[in-house]
Amino acid sequence: MDQQLLVDIIVQIIIIGAVASGLMAAFGAMTVVxxxxxxxFTMRYGPNRVGPFGTLQIVADxxxxxxxxxxxxxxxxxxxxxxxxGVSLVPALxxxxxxxxxxxxxxxxxxxxxxTITIYPWMADINVGVLYILAVGSLGTYGVVLGGWSSNNKYxxxxxxxxxxxxxxxxxxxxxxxxxxxxxxxxxxxxxxVNFQASYLxxxxxxxxxxxxxxxxxxxxxLAEAGRSPFDLPETExxxxxxxxxxxxxxxxxxFFAAEYIHMIVLSFITxxxxxxxxxxxxxxxxxxxxxxxxxxxxxxxxxxxxxVRVSIPRVRFDKLMKFCxxxxxxxxxxxxxxxxxxxxxxFF
Amino acid sequence: xxxKLIEKLNAKxxxxxxxxxxxxxxxxxxxxxxxVRDVASFLKDDEDTQYDxxxxxxxTDRLKLGQSSPRFAVNYELYSISKNKFVRLIVDLVxxxxxxxxxxxxxxxxxxxxxxxxxxxPTANWLERETYDxxxxxxxxxxxxxxxxxxxxxxxxxxxxxxPLGGEPVYFEKDRNNPRFAHLGKQIMAGPSFETELPEExxxxxxxxxxxxxxxxxxxxxxxxxTELDGEKVVRVTPELGYLHSGFEKTGENKRYEKFIPYCDxxxxxxxxxxxxxxxxxVEKLMDVEIPEHVQYVRVILCExxxxxxxMIWLGTHAMDVGGTPHAAxxxxxxxxxxxxxxxxxxxxxxxxxxxxxxxGLRWPLPGAFMDAVRAFLKEFSGYYHDYHxxxxxxxxxxxxxxxxxxxxxxxxxxxxxxxxxLRAAGVPLDLRKVRPYCVYDQLDxxxxxxTEADSYARYTVRMEELQQSMRIIEQAMNQIKPGPYRTADxxxxxxPRHEISTSMESLIHHFKLVTEGYRPPEGQVYFIGENPxxxxxxxxxxxGTANPYRLRxxxxxxxxxxxxxxxxxxxxxxxxxxxxxxxxxxxxxxxR
Numbered sequence: 001m002d003q004q005l006l007v008d009i010i011v012q013i014i015i016i017g018a019v020a021s022g023l024m025a026a027f028g029a030m031t032v033v034x035x036x037x038x039x040x041f042t043m044r045y046g047p048n049r050v051g052p053f054g055t056l057q058i059v060a061d062x063x064x065x066x067x068x069x070x071x072x073x074x075x076x077x078x079x080x081x082x083x084x085x086g087v088s089l090v091p092a093l094x095x096x097x098x099x100x101x102x103x104x105x106x107x108x109x110x111x112x113x114x115x116t117i118t119i120y121p122w123m124a125d126i127n128v129g130v131l132y133i134l135a136v137g138s139l140g141t142y143g144v145v146l147g148g149w150s151s152n153n154k155y156x157x158x159x160x161x162x163x164x165x166x167x168x169x170x171x172x173x174x175x176x177x178x179x180x181x182x183x184x185x186x187x188x189x190x191x192x193x194v195n196f197q198a199s200y201l202x203x204x205x206x207x208x209x210x211x212x213x214x215x216x217x218x219x220x221x222x223l224a225e226a227g228r229s230p231f232d233l234p235e236t237e238x239x240x241x242x243x244x245x246x247x248x249x250x251x252x253x254x255x256f257f258a259a260e261y262i263h264m265i266v267l268s269f270i271t272x273x274x275x276x277x278x279x280x281x282x283x284x285x286x287x288x289x290x291x292x293x294x295x296x297x298x299x300x301x302x303x304x305x306x307x308x309v310r311v312s313i314p315r316v317r318f319d320k321l322m323k324f325c326x327x328x329x330x331x332x333x334x335x336x337x338x339x340x341x342x343x344x345x346x347x348f349f
Numbered sequence: 350x351x352x353k354l355i356e357k358l359n360a361k362x363x364x365x366x367x368x369x370x371x372x373x374x375x376x377x378x379x380x381x382x383x384x385v386r387d388v389a390s391f392l393k394d395d396e397d398t399q400y401d402x403x404x405x406x407x408x409t410d411r412l413k414l415g416q417s418s419p420r421f422a423v424n425y426e427l428y429s430i431s432k433n434k435f436v437r438l439i440v441d442l443v444x445x446x447x448x449x450x451x452x453x454x455x456x457x458x459x460x461x462x463x464x465x466x467x468x469x470x471p472t473a474n475w476l477e478r479e480t481y482d483x484x485x486x487x488x489x490x491x492x493x494x495x496x497x498x499x500x501x502x503x504x505x506x507x508x509x510x511x512x513p514l515g516g517e518p519v520y521f522e523k524d525r526n527n528p529r530f531a532h533l534g535k536q537i538m539a540g541p542s543f544e545t546e547l548p549e550e551x552x553x554x555x556x557x558x559x560x561x562x563x564x565x566x567x568x569x570x571x572x573x574x575x576t577e578l579d580g581e582k583v584v585r586v587t588p589e590l591g592y593l594h595s596g597f598e599k600t601g602e603n604k605r606y607e608k609f610i611p612y613c614d615x616x617x618x619x620x621x622x623x624x625x626x627x628x629x630x631x632v633e634k635l636m637d638v639e640i641p642e643h644v645q646y647v648r649v650i651l652c653e654x655x656x657x658x659x660x661m662i663w664l665g666t667h668a669m670d671v672g673g674t675p676h677a678a679x680x681x682x683x684x685x686x687x688x689x690x691x692x693x694x695x696x697x698x699x700x701x702x703x704x705x706x707x708x709x710g711l712r713w714p715l716p717g718a719f720m721d722a723v724r725a726f727l728k729e730f731s732g733y734y735h736d737y738h739x740x741x742x743x744x745x746x747x748x749x750x751x752x753x754x755x756x757x758x759x760x761x762x763x764x765x766x767x768x769x770x771x772l773r774a775a776g777v778p779l780d781l782r783k784v785r786p787y788c789v790y791d792q793l794d795x796x797x798x799x800x801t802e803a804d805s806y807a808r809y810t811v812r813m814e815e816l817q818q819s820m821r822i823i824e825q826a827m828n829q830i831k832p833g834p835y836r837t838a839d840x841x842x843x844x845x846p847r848h849e850i851s852t853s854m855e856s857l858i859h860h861f862k863l864v865t866e867g868y869r870p871p872e873g874q875v876y877f878i879g880e881n882p883x884x885x886x887x888x889x890x891x892x893x894g895t896a897n898p899y900r901l902r903x904x905x906x907x908x909x910x911x912x913x914x915x916x917x918x919x920x921x922x923x924x925x926x927x928x929x930x931x932x933x934x935x936x937x938x939x940x941x942r
Contacts, residue, residue: 042680154559158581158923229673230746238567238670239927314672314746317924318581 007115016123020093027261028058034307041311068250073151076247080150085248085255088143092262095136098122098129099269100191102279102291103198121292122191129190130182133270134175137225140263141167144227144234147256148244159243162318163234167225169325174221176333177214180340181207181274194278203285206277213336215275217329219305222271224321226263229310233318264306265299272298351376354398354436361395362387367441372873373634377437382463385423385440389466392427392436400427400436401763403470404878405887406477407902408484409439412510414893419443421461421486424902426876426887430763430777433784437876442486465491472766475912483508483598493548498591498941507599514603548587551577556584559923563592567670567927570937574914574926581922586915590908593941601901605867606632607708609901614702616905617939619662620882622655622693625706627879630787631888632708634877636870638842643833644710645788650723650826651696651705652788653819654689657730659882660812660819661686667809667931668741671750678740685733688726695722708868709843710836720827727820734816742813751806755917755929758803765916766909769884770815771933773799774807781880793825805932812934815882842868867896876902883907883934905939 032047032054039046047054072078102121111117126132141163148160182188184207185196197206208215224231235243242248245256272278276298279291316324351369358366358378365384370377380388392400404426411420418441425438442461460481465488467473477488478497485506488494496503505512551558561567561574568574571592577584597616601609613628614621626648633640665682672678690700695716697705705712741747757767759775772779780797782790798814800807836843844863845856870892878887884906891900910933917933918926 038675042675042677043684044680154557158559229675232673236924237674239923241565310673311675311677312740314668314676314741314744314750315924316746317750317922319922320749 003113004115007112007117011117011119012123015119016097019096019123023093023096023262023265024258026265027258028062030261030265030303031061031257032057033303037304037307038311041308065251065254070252071249073247075152077150077152080146081247082252084143084147084150085252085259086143087146088140088259089255089262091136091139091143092259092266094139095133095263095266096269097124097136098126098132098190099266099273100125100194100278101295102288103191103194104288125189125191127187127189130178130188130193130274134171134178137174137263138167138171140225140259143256143259144244147248148234151244151247153247155240155242155246156244159234159236159240159246163227163244166231166233166318166321166325167227169322170221170224170231170329173217173325173329173333174225176330176337177211177217177221178274180211180214180333180337183337183340183344184210190273193274194280197277198280198285203277203280206275206280208275211275211336211340213332215271217333217336218275219271219302220329222267223306223309224325226267227260228264228306230313230315231321232315233321236315238315265303268299268302268306269295271302276302357395357397358388358391361391373637373875375435375437375875377439377874380438380440382440382442385438386464386466386469388438389425389469392438393469398429398434398436399431400429400434402428402430402768403466403472403476403766404428404435404885405876405889405902405904406466406473406480407889407900407904408480408486408508409891409900410484410508410510414899419461421484423463423480423486424874424889425466426889426904430779435876437874460485460487462487462489464489467491470766471764472909472912475908476766479908482506485509496591498594500591507596512599514599548585551575551585551587553577561926563589566674567930568937569666569930569935570940572911572930572935572937572940574930576923576926578923581924583918583921583923583926586918586926588911588914590911590941593937595942597903597942598901601903602898605896606870606898607867609898610707611702611704614704615938616903616942617659617881617883617886617907617936618701619936620655620659621701621703622651622705623659623879623881624886625704626652626788627877627881627886628888629706629708630879631875631877631890632870635873635875635890635892636708636842636868638709638837638839640710640837641834642789643831644835644837646826646830647711647715647835648706649788649790649793650823650830651693653822653826654692654723654726656819656882657816658686658689660816661689663812663882663931663934664737667928667934670927670931671747678737681733681736681740685730688729692719692722692726695719707836707843709839710834714835723823723827727823731820734820737813741809748806750924750928751809751932752802752804754805754921754925755932756802756804757913757917761916762803762913765913767884767913769881769906769910770808770811771884771910771913773797774811775803776801781878781885787879789826789829790822792829793822795822795825805928808932869894869896878904881906883936883939884910886939903942905942907933907935907937907939908942911935911940 036046036054047057050056050060072081100122105121106119108117108119144163145160148156148163181193185193187193227234235245245253248256272295279295281290281294284291284294351371355366355369362384365380365388366378367381368379392398407424409422409424411418411422421442423440423442427436427438440463442463463486465473465477467477474492475497477491478495480486481488481494482496482498483506495501499507557578559576559578561576563571563573573589573592575587575589597612600612610625610628613624617624661682665679668676668678693703694700696719697703697712757771757775759777762772762775763777768779776799778797778799783797795818798811798818800811840856840859845859849856850860872892872894874891876887876889878885885904886906887904889902890898893899914929914933917929
């Protein structure tokens with residue numbers, strides 16, 4: 001085998017590992033950040049005892065999760081029950097595969113074993129990136145549904161049923177909302193989408209300005225896909241105890257928990273990339289490192305938005321949620337896409 | 350009025366009325382057991398009486414009363430909304446067990462019987478079940494006469510006077526084969542709760558029966574709702590109670606009058622002041638004590654503060670049930686409740702179990718900083734009150750979760766004996782503070798908020814408006830209150846001041862008698878109802894002239910209001926059921942008592 005290819009593959013594997021562990025670390029950080037932010041919103045302190053400003057709470061929680069006794073209820077379908085948390089977590093991680101964090105790959109100025117080392121700011125820059133995100137995103141539904149069904153518990157069953165209906169429905173408007181962006185860009189490649197935003201108005205033609213409706217629809221559907229409040233009906237602790245996760249404890253619950261948060265983080269990355277101009281910002285063209293900072297700021301903003309929504313909006317009732325999707329979001333997104341197509345046709349005919 | 354009623358009753362149902370009496374303003378009619386249904390329908394339907402609200406049903410065991418009348422009697426407390434009148438029916442039962450060994454309702458022993466009035470007043474359903482459970486009186490033609498407080502396999506009826514008191518060994522699983530405990534049968538450990546019978550009409554094959562509770566985040570305690578589900582649609586809800594039953598009534602009968610006050614705190618533990626007030630006023634009614642005006646004002650101020658605190662708990666938990674646990678509203682509400690609890694702590698040292706009111710006045714005078722603290726609180730609270738409105742009132746999601754959910758029409762509500770904000774949200778402006786003012790409510794200007802929508806949102810708006818009215822009442826009372834004695838001068842009821850004891854022989858005797866023996870109210874029966882944040886809290890007292898109440902009855906508003914769950918929830922979704930539980934505003938300590 002060509003040595004250069006081998007080195008590239010090794011580097012790529014290292015990047016994948018780094019991204020996966022980075023996401024897990026971000027999940028840990030996010031739990032603490034969320035609790036602190038929620039605390040501020042609700043006039044509390046949040047966890048502030050372990051370590052400076054409660055930052056070591058991540059370690060404490062992680063250790064707690066790992067050392068919990070593995071309880072498998074006797075009435076569950078063992079294989080599916082054990083599989084479900086993994087099935088839930090992996091697609092959430094996979095979706096991060098096509099998210100670029102900078103414009104250009106970094107070529108190291110020195111050679112290792114006679115090969116140049118190129119660090120790509122993405123894991124794969126495939127030409128069907130958006131399609132891939134949608135496809136992988138819907139895989140995540142399986143974990144929750146399987147967990148709900150295999151638990152053999154009435155609350156889990158209701159949670160699983162709600163999940164399957166909710167997530168399948170919300171994928172439609174989400175896809176159509178992205179369609180109106182894709183119509184403008186003309187490519188499904190994530191880097192193309194960012195580069196398009198970079199190429200007009202000095203890099204400020206972000207899609208949130210051109211397609212605000214698509215942005216809102218995408219954000220709402222993203223919340224529903226990630227099972228976040230006000231669309232956290234699979235869990236609904238006030239109705240279904242913990243929904244699909246009722247029978248799960250210890251690290252198995254931890255994986256579900258991680259899946260939800262990683263889903264949320266990746267969603268924020270995708271939102272920032274597609275609608276908020278990714279790494280674009282003042283001087284980001286000249287100093288590429290700034291781009292990563294800008295991207296992280298945008299991601300943090302979207303995450304904050306998600307927490308903000310959680311703390312201030314009551315939960316939607318299930319049937320209203322479905323009605324909202326099918327009778328409002330879907331027609332709206334289709335209309336948005338149609339108007340976009342019409343405008344494009346007029347402009348470029 | 351009473352003469353006219355008796356005349357008409359004698360004409361309509363001859364030979365039903367045995368006797369009648371008046372005591373402390375309560376009218377009592379003694380009825381023969383065989384005519385109870387005729388009298389009930391007459392009282393409910395006749396246009397001159399219209400006793401449409403059945404307030405309470407409770408049994409009396411006269412075993413130790415030394416009367417020649419039959420051992421068991423059932424008391425019906427009725428109220429006419431349109432005429433604003435109370436009446437009590439006492440039905441003497443023919444007692445089959447009287448001639449036997451008078452045992453405590455062992456299995457197979459015949460129970461005294463009376464006809465059920467469930468079809469006349471649907472609220473009688475649970476009240477009769479409770480009477481059956483605790484007093485062992487069988488109601489014929491009752492739709493589902495099951496134990497409601499005690500476990501299904503319990504032996505005996507605890508409120509009977511010959512039921513063994515205390516000294517009972519505690520029975521554990523390992524003692525199952527111990528002959529020492531053979532007499533207990535399978536009383537305690539045998540039956541897990543899922544063996545509890547479900548109503549026959551529940552379709553357990555075609556539908557899923559989901560047990561919400563007893564441990565569930567949204568049932569506000571240990572309430573079990575056996576919910577029959579068709580998909581996510583609720584077909585039928587059967588509440589199961591008694592997990593927190595602590596026998597307050599039995600305890601009260603074995604304590605001196607004064608010593609029951611701390612128990613009141615623990616019934617509706619989010620409004621102890623109102624509980625204390627209702628109990629203390631019931632005893633005061635029994636003893637006919639004059640209360641100084643200063644005390645009346647203090648009681649009003651504290652009770653209205655407590656009403657705000659109770660509504661804060663309701664709003665917070667309701668928002669949490671509807672909006673999810675991390676929602677901001679609960680802690681905004683608890684923050685304000687915290688301020689009120691701080692005031693209570695300043696007043697009496699306790700935050701939740703205040704026991705501040707005593708028969709004849711207050712336990713000790715108000716601290717000097719009280720008025721300023723309340724003023725500061727009112728100022729701060731009106732700001733927060735605005736915040737609650739901003740957060741919820743016009744929030745479209747909040748509206749979509751509450752509007753049209755859990756409709757309880759006025760006639761249904763009255764039939765089910767619903768009181769408090771639930772009834773007012775159905776458009777019936779029934780507030781005892783207004784229609785039969787106690788304390789000094791008649792000197793204060795406030796409105797009774799009502800709504801006609803009768804749904805969860807109407808209950809929300811009514812309670813929010815009540816917060817506003819409570820603030821108004823407190824402000825007025827603060828302006829009108831004048832310094833004065835903090836307890837009555839009646840030395841038979843309240844302790845004499847310390848300085849008198851060293852100078853007056855008589856005061857010393859009073860002090861000694863009160864402390865060692867307590868006071869002895871005259872023989873008689875009274876029923877007093879207070880307007881609690883959750884509805885009518887009724888206390889029934891039967892005195893035999895000793896220092897302990899012979900019979901103490903508690904009518905918890907939550908207990909009666911909870912009965913409407915099925916009416917409100919059927920046909921809705923599970924999410925609506927949670928909303929409805931929140932909007933009924935129950936406290937399980939009071940439901941189970």
